Amino acid sequence: KAGVTQTPRYLIKTRGQQVTLSCSPISGHRSVSWYQQTPGQGLQFLFEYFSETQRNKGNFPGRFSGRQFSNSRSEMNVSTLELGDSALYLCASTAAATGGEEQFFGPGTRLTVL
């Protein structure tokens, strides 16, 4: 079974631009979560989608948004990029509808904002 895939793996953008990151979960997984990882703040939860509905959202500004498609693939979008948005963005998927099951992480997309 293929793991969680994220595209692209690396991105370089400039301030003010917008970016879209993509995540394909493991086949059959319906929950997709996104995390931002930075050296200063560590791993921070962005949002989680289950069956195309956002179930939970972290404490991030509205510039960060996401969506999930009927095939469970998910995208996150960051508008009006700031230098502080430079980070590794991780996507994770799980099959279960309730908590307690393992989340499977993708390799991440490293975003650099210049």
Add this chain to the structure above:
Amino acid sequence: AQSVTQLGSHVSVSEGALVLLRCNYSSSVPPYLFWYVQYPNQGLQLLLKYTSAATLVKGINGFEAEFKKSETSFHLTKPSAHMSDAAEYFCAVSPSTSGTYKYIFGTGTRLKVLA
């Protein structure tokens, strides 16, 4: 609100020595607890999880962790460190009563194994 504290952002051990990585949590309800490992330029891989079954949890690569409710701790141990254990380790908590996968992660502990 839930939180996780990992004591020691960097830990060094000699090859063959005991590995002890500390994790304390704060949760108003019985939580699910996890340890993940991250190797350079990779995503996170689950080492083990606690979901209210046995308090001593065995994971992959010889790691284990013990859930101690009285101490609100979930420390990760391995009897004998191997060079391949050098990585960053994250403790995470998720509420057991929620239908969401919002994990709260600790700040991570980077493990260095000395030859």
